[in-house]
Amino acid sequence: MRNASRMRLCWPLVWVAAFIAMAAPALAVQPDEMLRDPRLEQRARAISQELRCMVCQNQSIDDSDAPLAKDLRLLVRERLKAGDSDPQIIDYMVARYGEFVLLKPRLSWQTVVLWLTPAIVLLAGGLGLLIVLRRRRALAATAAPPPLTPDEERKLAELAKAENP
Amino acid sequence: MIPELGHYALVLAFALALAQSSVPLIGVRNGDAALMDVARSAALAQFVCVAAAFAALTTSYVTSDFSVENVAENSHSAMPLIYKFTSVWGNHEGSMLLWVLILALFGALLALFGRNIPSTLRASVLAVQSWIATAFYLFILLTSNPFARLVRPPIEGRDLNPILQDLGLAIHPPLLYLGFVGFSMSFSFAVAALLIGRIDAAWARWVRPWTLAAWIFLTLGIAMGSYWAYYELGWGGWWFWDPVENASLMPWLAGTAFLHSALVMEKREALKVWTILLAILTFSLSLIGTFLVRSGVLTSVHAFATDPTRGVFILAILVLFIGGSLALFAWRAPMLKQGGLFAPISREGALVFNNLFLTTACATVFVGTLYPLALEALTGAKISVGAPFFNLTFWPLIVPVLLAVPFGPLLAWKRGDLVAAAQRLIGAAVLAVIAIIITFLMRGQPVLAPLGIGLAVFVIAGALTDIAERTGLFRTSPGNALRRAVGLPRSAWGAAFAHMGLGLMLIGVIGESQWNTERIVAMKVGDMLALGGYELSFDGAEQRDGPNYRELVTTFTVSRDGRVIGTMAPAKRTFAHREMSTTEAALKARGLSQIYLSLGDISADGSVAVRAYYKPLVLLIWFGALVMAMGGALSLSDRRLRIGAPRPARSKAKAALAPAE
Numbered sequence: 001m002r003n004a005s006r007m008r009l010c011w012p013l014v015w016v017a018a019f020i021a022m023a024a025p026a027l028a029v030q031p032d033e034m035l036r037d038p039r040l041e042q043r044a045r046a047i048s049q050e051l052r053c054m055v056c057q058n059q060s061i062d063d064s065d066a067p068l069a070k071d072l073r074l075l076v077r078e079r080l081k082a083g084d085s086d087p088q089i090i091d092y093m094v095a096r097y098g099e100f101v102l103l104k105p106r107l108s109w110q111t112v113v114l115w116l117t118p119a120i121v122l123l124a125g126g127l128g129l130l131i132v133l134r135r136r137r138a139l140a141a142t143a144a145p146p147p148l149t150p151d152e153e154r155k156l157a158e159l160a161k162a163e164n165p
Numbered sequence: 166m167i168p169e170l171g172h173y174a175l176v177l178a179f180a181l182a183l184a185q186s187s188v189p190l191i192g193v194r195n196g197d198a199a200l201m202d203v204a205r206s207a208a209l210a211q212f213v214c215v216a217a218a219f220a221a222l223t224t225s226y227v228t229s230d231f232s233v234e235n236v237a238e239n240s241h242s243a244m245p246l247i248y249k250f251t252s253v254w255g256n257h258e259g260s261m262l263l264w265v266l267i268l269a270l271f272g273a274l275l276a277l278f279g280r281n282i283p284s285t286l287r288a289s290v291l292a293v294q295s296w297i298a299t300a301f302y303l304f305i306l307l308t309s310n311p312f313a314r315l316v317r318p319p320i321e322g323r324d325l326n327p328i329l330q331d332l333g334l335a336i337h338p339p340l341l342y343l344g345f346v347g348f349s350m351s352f353s354f355a356v357a358a359l360l361i362g363r364i365d366a367a368w369a370r371w372v373r374p375w376t377l378a379a380w381i382f383l384t385l386g387i388a389m390g391s392y393w394a395y396y397e398l399g400w401g402g403w404w405f406w407d408p409v410e411n412a413s414l415m416p417w418l419a420g421t422a423f424l425h426s427a428l429v430m431e432k433r434e435a436l437k438v439w440t441i442l443l444a445i446l447t448f449s450l451s452l453i454g455t456f457l458v459r460s461g462v463l464t465s466v467h468a469f470a471t472d473p474t475r476g477v478f479i480l481a482i483l484v485l486f487i488g489g490s491l492a493l494f495a496w497r498a499p500m501l502k503q504g505g506l507f508a509p510i511s512r513e514g515a516l517v518f519n520n521l522f523l524t525t526a527c528a529t530v531f532v533g534t535l536y537p538l539a540l541e542a543l544t545g546a547k548i549s550v551g552a553p554f555f556n557l558t559f560w561p562l563i564v565p566v567l568l569a570v571p572f573g574p575l576l577a578w579k580r581g582d583l584v585a586a587a588q589r590l591i592g593a594a595v596l597a598v599i600a601i602i603i604t605f606l607m608r609g610q611p612v613l614a615p616l617g618i619g620l621a622v623f624v625i626a627g628a629l630t631d632i633a634e635r636t637g638l639f640r641t642s643p644g645n646a647l648r649r650a651v652g653l654p655r656s657a658w659g660a661a662f663a664h665m666g667l668g669l670m671l672i673g674v675i676g677e678s679q680w681n682t683e684r685i686v687a688m689k690v691g692d693m694l695a696l697g698g699y700e701l702s703f704d705g706a707e708q709r710d711g712p713n714y715r716e717l718v719t720t721f722t723v724s725r726d727g728r729v730i731g732t733m734a735p736a737k738r739t740f741a742h743r744e745m746s747t748t749e750a751a752l753k754a755r756g757l758s759q760i761y762l763s764l765g766d767i768s769a770d771g772s773v774a775v776r777a778y779y780k781p782l783v784l785l786i787w788f789g790a791l792v793m794a795m796g797g798a799l800s801l802s803d804r805r806l807r808i809g810a811p812r813p814a815r816s817k818a819k820a821a822l823a824p825a826e
Contacts, residue, residue: 028400030765031687031774052549057463058407060551063400103551110546117532118558121525129517133509140506 028063033070035077044077047089051076052103060103168233171221172312175262178214178269179302181207185272185295189288193361201284204291205276211298212273215266219253222262222311226253232318235259235311241324241742243713251335252325257459257475258311260338264455265301267339267346271375272298275350282371289357290350297349300482308475324713324742333393341386341413345451347379348420352448355441356490359497364441369431372444374801376427380420381797387413388790399748399763401778403677403786406555408463411534412454418527419447422520429513433505433578436517438498443520445494449487450527456483462538511581515573519566526562530555567620567671570664571627574657575634589634593626614679617671624668628661659800663793670789676758676782687772697779699760700724701733706773714738716749719773721762723753730755735762735775757784 029048035041048062053069061069061076072093079089093101105111148156185207192200222235226249231237239256240249254263272294279287305311354372358364390413395403404410423443429436457463460476507513533550540546571593575586601619608614633639635657636649682697694701706719716738723731733751740746750763758781765774 029685031685032768034685050553052551058405058549058551063402063405098547100547100549103549104553104557105548105550110540110544111536111548114532114536114550114554118525118529118562121528122521122562125521125525129521136503136506 040080167221167224168312171218174214174217178211181211182295182298189292193285201288204288208272208276212269215269219266223253231322234313234315237322240322248330255329258309261305267342290353293353293356327740327745327747337390344379344383344386348448348451350375351444355444359493366434369427377801381794384794388787392787396750399750401761406552408534411530412457416450418523422523423447425516425519429516435505437501445490508580510583512576512578522566529558574631593630596626597623617675621668621671625665628664632661655803656800659796662796666789666793669785673785680781682779684777688775689772696777714740735764737764757782759783
């Protein structure tokens with residue numbers, strides 16, 4: 001029964017735009033899972049936040065209450081105790097569970113569009129803007145009225161003075 | 166009987182929407198005022214009908230009529246009355262009914278208060294609004310009827326999802342929908358303007374109050390949802406970059422960009438085409454948000470494919486409205502006459518800068534949210550895009566905007582002087598540097614935190630600088646400055662407050678993310694826990710019965726330096742009807758910071774897993790959002806917006822007197 005309830009919690013309850021519905025309302029990391037060495041434990045937490053709980057919707061194993069997430073958390077800590085470096089652990093997880101396990105996908109031909117989107121949109125937008133502005137100003141310059149004569153400028157300055165004492 | 170009446174009222178609303186979609190446009194075409202006026206009466210009647218349908222469903226919930234399938238699925242007779250009301254929209258069918266109710270509400274408001282808008286534009290806007298309504302009525306009636314009856318009604322309902330049994334459900338969805346659906350007004354105004362083929366500064370002024378109202382509600386809705394997630398989910402996070410959250414963030418980003426570009430259009434008649442496009446995009450993103458949440462496509466592409474009726478229907482609505490409006494845009498926009506020119510360094514330039522970065526941020530969130538779906542559909546490869554990706558890409562796009570915020574209001578329209586603006590911001594910059602040094606000395610690591618605090622102080626001080634400059638605070642006598650402050654347009658105050666809110670929120674975000682203290686321990690009664698300078702002692706636990714749940718309530722005494730400052734009572738609830746449990750976190754505010762306690766599993770030896778946080782300045786996240794919304798409300802109360810388009814002679818004299826904005 002416990003298991004069943006967890007599954008139900010974990011599978012998304014498709015609901016209104018309230019983004020609450022899909023999270024498991026309980027503790028994720030349990031006290032008995034934690035490593036003695038605080039430095040190692042800190043690394044474990046940081047790695048856990050990068051890894052996805054594969055049976056949940058958009059939860060890291062650090063946040064999730066699902067049994068699978070717990071298994072993965074223990075696995076990460078086991079590797080840490082065995083002396084693996086952070087990239088080694090990540091590689092190990094990817095080798096076992098595929099790219100799907102990474103919440104921050106690696107740059108590859110499959111994700112190149114994803115990673116380049118911000119830069120492309122920003123550059124294209126900026127460039128487009130520049131072109132439009134240039135063209136409009138060129139257009140305006142050809143149609144612009146002749147500049148004021150010194151006499152007119154003096155008059156304008158006087159008028160401005162009279163308006164704002 | 167009552168559900169049938171509700172169903173009937175909904176069908177009636179659909180019929181009215183059909184009339185409202187077509188008749189007024191014929192009137193606009195032929196210049197027939199009587200036909201155009203149909204829009205107003207139809208909009209009002211439509212609202213009455215949807216309200217009746219909504220009231221009927223609410224009645225079924227309140228009286229626990231389990232012969233209605235929707236009620237049986239989502240309610241329980243023992244549930245507290247307030248949740249019987251809120252569970253009306255705590256499910257798919259009911260939430261769609263709320264969606265159309267709010268849509269009809271906006272239509273009715275325009276019919277009632279849109280007197281200053283020319284009748285052709287008003288009739289067209291209401292007609293376009295009704296196209297949307299027609300599509301959604303059809304969606305509800307054909308795929309999601311909330312009034313469907315059960316042949317064999319159960320004795321008891323299946324209860325509402327426990328996570329939703331919270332006051333958050335009472336407030337969050339209505340606010341969010343007021344925001345989402347409110348942007349339909351900007352959309353309808355944009356499409357109507359394209360249909361009529363005329364658009365000018367007055368248009369921007371007419372559409373602004375509606376956009377502002379939608380933006381205020383969306384801001385509040387997102388903030389409220391974030392706070393709800395924060396205290397309900399029990400792990401102290403306030404933003405998860407979940408697709409459903411992103412669905413509400415995207416219209417907010419686009420809507421914020423739209424508000425700013427509409428400003429340029431209102432004042433200088435420039436950026437017309439872009440503003441229209443943003444209006445269309447903002448509502449399109451609201452529709453996409455509805456689609457993402459409603460269709461089940463987020464779970465997986467396959468879940469969508471196995472039960473596609475609803476999903477395909479909403480997808481059709483999406484294609485029709487987004488595709489249709491963009492096609493109309495491509496056809497008509499080139500005919501719009503371009504307005505004023507401006508130099509890159511100018512108020513317009515600053516607002517364009519804001520637009521460029523906000524839309525890029527929006528595009529990033531959009532691609533990040535949909536990329537896994539698209540990739541899986543196209544290649545079958547499964548990847549995840551989560552919080553680490555968004556944090557890495559979103560913030561670099563937002564920081565430049567934050568840096569530019571103080572400059573914008575200080576630059577003149579048309580051609581600004583960046584050096585002069587920078588000189589006026591020296592005070593703000595000095596304050597920011599002082600803030601950086603103080604936070605660095607006090608907190609040290611991580612280095613990013615003091616810099617972020619400095620940026621936030623710069624934004625806040627910059628907003629205050631703008632007000633000080635306009636009132637001549639340091640140049641004239643205080644009395645004179647006060648007089649000018651009172652005379653300052655409310656929209657100027659609104660902008661200053663909204664920008665200050667942004668700065669406050671940033672401080673909260675940095676405090677929560679960088680200086681958060683977390684302790685996860687197994688505790689037995691009598692145990693002590695030290696946390697961020699406070700001591701928590703676990704005093705006891707007891708079982709209690711709630712109306713439709715059992716709960717384990719624990720008590721903790723909080724003290725600081727041996728002095729007791731209060732108790733906290735985190736609990737764990739078990740809902741028998743759904744075999745689910747929720748944690749009820751306990752929160753204790755200390756100034757702007759919070760102590761946060763939540764419970765986990767109970768071990769065989771009687772110890773309870775406790776997750777305890779000390780979250781410095783965390784309340785500023787939501788307080789900042791409130792200040793932003795307040796800024797929006799101030800701007801909304803500006804006289805200029807209330808009276809709409811100025812009558813030429815009188816207000817021109819006024820405009821000359823008012824300080825330049």
